[in-house]
Amino acid sequence: MTSTAEIIDRCQALFEDLNFSAARAWKAAAPGRKVIGFLPVYAPLEMIHAAGCLPLGIFGGGDQMEVIHGDAYYQSYICRIPRSTIELGVTGRLDFVDGMIFPFVCDVIRNLSGIWKMMFPNVWSKFFDTPQNFDPEIGGNYYIHELQELRAGLETLTGRKITDDDLRRSIALYNENRRLVREVYAFRAREPWKAPTSEVYLLMRAGLMMDVAEHNRMLADYLVAAAASDRPQRDNVRVAVYGSFCEQPPLNLIKSIEMAGCYVVEDDYALVNRFLTADVPTDGDPVQALALAYLGQSVETSCKYVPKEEDKGRFHVEQVRKAGAEGVIYATPSFCDPALLDRPMICGRLKEANIPHIAFKYAENSGQMQPIREQAGTFADSIKLWS
Amino acid sequence: MSEAVKENSMLLQKQMIARNYEAITSKHETGRKVSSTFVPGNLNELLMCFGIVNNLPEINAIQNGMRKVSGSYIMEAEKGGHSEDVCTYVKADIGMMGKGSIAPNGKPFPDPDVLLLSYTGCYTFMKWFELLRAEYKCPTLMLHVPYEGDGHSTKNMRDYIVKQLKEVVIPGLEQVSGVKFDIDRLREYLRNSAKAEDDLVWCLEQGKHKPSPIDAYFGGVYYIGPIFTAFRGTTDAVEYYTELRKEVQARIDNKLGPLTPDGTSFNEQKYRLVVEGPPNWTNFREFWKMFYDEGAVVVASSYTKVGGMYDQGFRHDPDNPLESLADYCLGCYTNRNLPTRVDILAKYVEEYEADGLLINSIKSCNSFSAGQLMIMKEVERRTGKPGAFIETDLVDPRYFSAANIKNRLESYFQMIEQKRRGASKAA
Ligand code: SF4
Ligand code: SF4
Numbered sequence: 077m078t079s080t081a082e083i084i085d086r087c088q089a090l091f092e093d094l095n096f097s098a099a100r101a102w103k104a105a106a107p108g109r110k111v112i113g114f115l116p117v118y119a120p121l122e123m124i125h126a127a128g129c130l131p132l133g134i135f136g137g138g139d140q141m142e143v144i145h146g147d148a149y150y151q152s153y154i155c156r157i158p159r160s161t162i163e164l165g166v167t168g169r170l171d172f173v174d175g176m177i178f179p180f181v182c183d184v185i186r187n188l189s190g191i192w193k194m195m196f197p198n199v200w201s202k203f204f205d206t207p208q209n210f211d212p213e214i215g216g217n218y219y220i221h222e223l224q225e226l227r228a229g230l231e232t233l234t235g236r237k238i239t240d241d242d243l244r245r246s247i248a249l250y251n252e253n254r255r256l257v258r259e260v261y262a263f264r265a266r267e268p269w270k271a272p273t274s275e276v277y278l279l280m281r282a283g284l285m286m287d288v289a290e291h292n293r294m295l296a297d298y299l300v301a302a303a304a305s306d307r308p309q310r311d312n313v314r315v316a317v318y319g320s321f322c323e324q325p326p327l328n329l330i331k332s333i334e335m336a337g338c339y340v341v342e343d344d345y346a347l348v349n350r351f352l353t354a355d356v357p358t359d360g361d362p363v364q365a366l367a368l369a370y371l372g373q374s375v376e377t378s379c380k381y382v383p384k385e386e387d388k389g390r391f392h393v394e395q396v397r398k399a400g401a402e403g404v405i406y407a408t409p410s411f412c413d414p415a416l417l418d419r420p421m422i423c424g425r426l427k428e429a430n431i432p433h434i435a436f437k438y439a440e441n442s443g444q445m446q447p448i449r450e451q452a453g454t455f456a457d458s459i460k461l462w463s
Numbered sequence: 464m465s466e467a468v469k470e471n472s473m474l475l476q477k478q479m480i481a482r483n484y485e486a487i488t489s490k491h492e493t494g495r496k497v498s499s500t501f502v503p504g505n506l507n508e509l510l511m512c513f514g515i516v517n518n519l520p521e522i523n524a525i526q527n528g529m530r531k532v533s534g535s536y537i538m539e540a541e542k543g544g545h546s547e548d549v550c551t552y553v554k555a556d557i558g559m560m561g562k563g564s565i566a567p568n569g570k571p572f573p574d575p576d577v578l579l580l581s582y583t584g585c586y587t588f589m590k591w592f593e594l595l596r597a598e599y600k601c602p603t604l605m606l607h608v609p610y611e612g613d614g615h616s617t618k619n620m621r622d623y624i625v626k627q628l629k630e631v632v633i634p635g636l637e638q639v640s641g642v643k644f645d646i647d648r649l650r651e652y653l654r655n656s657a658k659a660e661d662d663l664v665w666c667l668e669q670g671k672h673k674p675s676p677i678d679a680y681f682g683g684v685y686y687i688g689p690i691f692t693a694f695r696g697t698t699d700a701v702e703y704y705t706e707l708r709k710e711v712q713a714r715i716d717n718k719l720g721p722l723t724p725d726g727t728s729f730n731e732q733k734y735r736l737v738v739e740g741p742p743n744w745t746n747f748r749e750f751w752k753m754f755y756d757e758g759a760v761v762v763a764s765s766y767t768k769v770g771g772m773y774d775q776g777f778r779h780d781p782d783n784p785l786e787s788l789a790d791y792c793l794g795c796y797t798n799r800n801l802p803t804r805v806d807i808l809a810k811y812v813e814e815y816e817a818d819g820l821l822i823n824s825i826k827s828c829n830s831f832s833a834g835q836l837m838i839m840k841e842v843e844r845r846t847g848k849p850g851a852f853i854e855t856d857l858v859d860p861r862y863f864s865a866a867n868i869k870n871r872l873e874s875y876f877q878m879i880e881q882k883r884r885g886a887s888k889a890a
Contacts, residue, residue, distance in 0.1 A: 182829065
């Protein structure tokens with residue numbers, strides 16, 4: 077049996093490698109292979125996979141990369157992820173990437189899609205606008221066409237057809253991935269001391285940079301190894317972390333929250349592989365199935381409109397309850413409009429539901445962890461004292 | 464918008480605005496319904512079909528900025544938990560609620576009956592109306608307008624918008640107003656729109672003259688007023704633009720520049736600029752003065768295109784009413800991708816024979832601002848004309864640093880001079 081340490085070491089190496097050597101090796105292993113980068117927070121990876129390409133999650137540069145060129149493209153009052161993504165591009169770290177998908181998250185990534193077109197005219201790049209109308213007849217039809225357009229774009233890029241059966245096979249693999257991811261999350265909620273978030277996080281991030289079938293094996297191995305592991309249970313409080321779906325907090329911050337006495341039992345870090353909450357049917361029309369899953373079975377997050385006022389924040393409250401979290405840390409990147417505009421509404425709903433919460437901001441390259449540790453520690457203490 | 468010296472068109476606009484505020488604030492007496500909606504993707508003609516009065520929170524924020532009260536509203540919103548990092552229009556609006564919501568006519572703003580969430584070109588719109596919805600608990604109609612990521616619209620996008628109009632927006636407005644939709648009424652209004660749009664475009668294009676008879680940024684925000692707000696589709700707007708056209712023609716005939724707020728004609732135009740980005744409203748006159756004091760006139764701008772890009776040929780079309788509303792929404796400036804924005808700005812620099820592109824980058828506004836440094840570099844590269852970058856905010860007075868901006872502008876004008884000297888030497 078592979079140990080959790082071995083699995084996580086491998087994940088960490090993938091996570092830290094900003095030259096993306098593993099993805100490069102994947103591409104070099106067979107002629108004609110193509111790699112498609114995608115940004116947060118949701119892209120239909122099944123489609124990329126069905127095209128025979130490797131979907132590669134691009135989540136900024138973290139805290140290990142010095143941003144030299146990227147700052148010349150962005151004013152100080154814009155978040156970090158676009159500038160570090162540009163840094164990855166201009167320093168040649170993404171020179172093997174054949175296509176880029178910029179899903180709709182906010183206007184920053186939206187505009188970055190245009191910058192990419194200008195800076196890297198030879199890379200196929202696509203802004204991918206998901207529907208904000210959730211009626212299958214309206215938003216659904218629109219989205220089916222958008223997916224078909226994406227499919228056609230990938231077909232042109234690769235020179236091969238994506239058949240419905242290709243797509244069904246990919247959907248099945250990603251269903252398995254989502255099922256295993258949900259299992260890891262459920263396991264962590266049950267026994268958080270056996271699956272620390274600093275590990276689960278790396279496990280998820282690594283999965284966005286490797287072939288899905290391989291990640292599925294890795295998730296299964298981790299579940300076995302974590303269950304068998306013998307780690308002491310601490311007197312920590314159980315928290316959920318929200319607001320961190322796009323630009324990622326540095327790993328140190330994720331660890332600091334745990335070190336401050338919190339078990340993170342639910343989070344929206346990087347989302348992607350938890351964006352769809354149920355299996356996508358593999359019978360019938362696969363494009364329609366992907367579209368309907370997006371409309372009806374996906375998370376509530378800031379880039380999606382919530383049609384009914386009474387439903388706003390409901391997802392968060394329900395998830396907190398389901399995971400048995402005692403409080404919420406609303407941690408957002410600085411200057412992140414989506415998370416920050418949502419904050420009063422989501423936190424308002426938490427308050428109505430008597431769920432204690434705190435909020436703070438970070439940047440992907442935040443270095444000072446002491447204030448975060450103190451804030452999270454005080455929060456943990458207050459939960460212990462008052463609940 | 465208050466001005467010291469009034470031309471006829473300005474007086475007309477002032478009366479129109481006053482009448483609209485009166486219609487909004489008297490809704491309880493008249494029984495009319497009030498909607499809130501946004502400038503980009505504004506469906507004024509459609510609202511008119513239902514007798515609904517159009518209130519635009521962006522315009523209220525601008526009014527409050529110009530009247531110098533937005534600062535306290537923003538602080539109020541921040542005290543209430545809204546982040547210092549987000550769009551100040553939203554906070555000015557929400558803070559105003561906290562302070563009693565008084566309209567410029569001194570009467571209280573009534574609650575809206577419907578929020579028409581025309582979601583075009585700006586992410587913040589979605590959150591802004593989710594926030595207002597939580598406050599007013601009124602029907603909210605989302606019209607999702609996809610972004611032109613590949614530099615053009617598609618049939619799928621257009622069909623999607625038309626379908627939403629037919630199945631969400633129109634039935635929703637019928638329900639709120641109790642008025643049945645009449646497509647012929649819409650056609651009639653769209654006919655008026657197209658007439659007014661023709662005249663607006665004519666006026667904006669006169670920036671090509673030397674001296675320019677218009678200022679396409681500081682003056683431009685007045686010229687776009689009626690068409691961008693609650694008057695597109697009305698005969699009032701048609702009349703306004705006929706009048707404006709006459710005034711601009713008279714200035715051309717007399718070789719005069721635009722009127723400045725001091726009441727003088729700005730004829731000594733040394734520099735011709737294209738400006739990208741919205742203006743600052745809290746120090747609007749001071750900001751404008753920095754330009755005309757130095758002899759800089761704005762001959763074309765992107766801000767005057769946020770509520771529709773009529774100069775690129777689009778007109779509302781009474782023969783295809785819903786489709787043309789869809790095309791209108793798709794084509795608003797901030798719904799165009801960055802390469803298209805670069806194309807448009809570079810074309811302006813060439814066609815209006817400008818000395819260069821100045822970007823006023825707004826701290827609040829990711830929709831406009833994210834990517835502007837790249838836009839500047841690209842336009843510089845393509846036109847060979849120098850660009851400059853200044854930073855302010857829309858309605859947050861804390862981010863207007865007069866000394867910094869003045870310095871930047873002065874060095875920019877020096878740079879233009881140098882460039883000219885270099886060019887004349889080379890010739
Ligand atoms: S961190 Fe927030 S503001 Fe920045 S790109 Fe992501 S969603 Fe947009
Ligand atoms: S972000 Fe920009 S476009 Fe959007 S509401 Fe604010 S100022 Fe307007």
